[in-house]
Amino acid sequence: MTNHEQERLENINNLMISEFSKTLEMFALNKTEAQLFVTLFLNDEPMTLDDMKEVLGKSKTAMSTSIRTLLDYNLVEKVFIKGARKDLYQAKKDLYEKFMKTYVNRWLEALDRQVHSLESIEKELKKLDTNGENISHKIHEAIKFHQSLEEVFQQISKYDQ
Structure with missing residues (x-):
């Protein structure tokens, strides 16, 4: 050459x-x-x-x-x-399998942490003696959003197995 x-x-x-x-x-x-x-x-x-x-x-x-x-x-x-x-x-x-498993698992771990953190914030808000319905609603929406993402990534995870 x-x-x-x-x-x-x-x-x-x-x-x-x-x-x-x-x-x-x-x-x-x-x-x-x-x-x-x-x-x-x-x-x-x-x-x-x-x-x-x-x-x-x-x-x-x-x-x-x-x-x-x-x-x-x-x-x-x-x-x-x-x-x-x-x-x-x-x-x-095996690039596809390795990257998808790694990526999906990282998302699932992060989503789980976020849901727990948001639920903890929601509990703290409920302890307050105030009318925080608007923020409580927003926190609940954020939790539902994260749980929906978690369901999607769990489905992807099942598909890859």
Whole structure:
């Protein structure tokens, strides 16, 4: 492969990382996490933090933080290779399933927290010896809204199983 072809291939790879990571950012990954996932996904071989740092031009600390987030979301996995002295990571390959499960679960957890918080606010309002019907109605509407969203995401979750 000529230098010109190698350069064009590298540009295409960089464009792929940039464009694909924009989609992943919609799943609430930050830019570095999204770029790191795409890099791991495109790479056929597991990578060390140093490899990731080199490819993305970011600090090792940024790579370490991002890889922990991706591990928490179950989007990457640590790989054991006999004789390797450093930790190796690779992207899990079933993109749709992994991202949808992660995304839906994050929404369900957030919605559950919000409903509990709003219910707590509603209880506090009821303790007050005042006529707060308007705000009570608004809180109740907000709770219903969150519960409706929760039902939708639970349906999506059942569909993905």
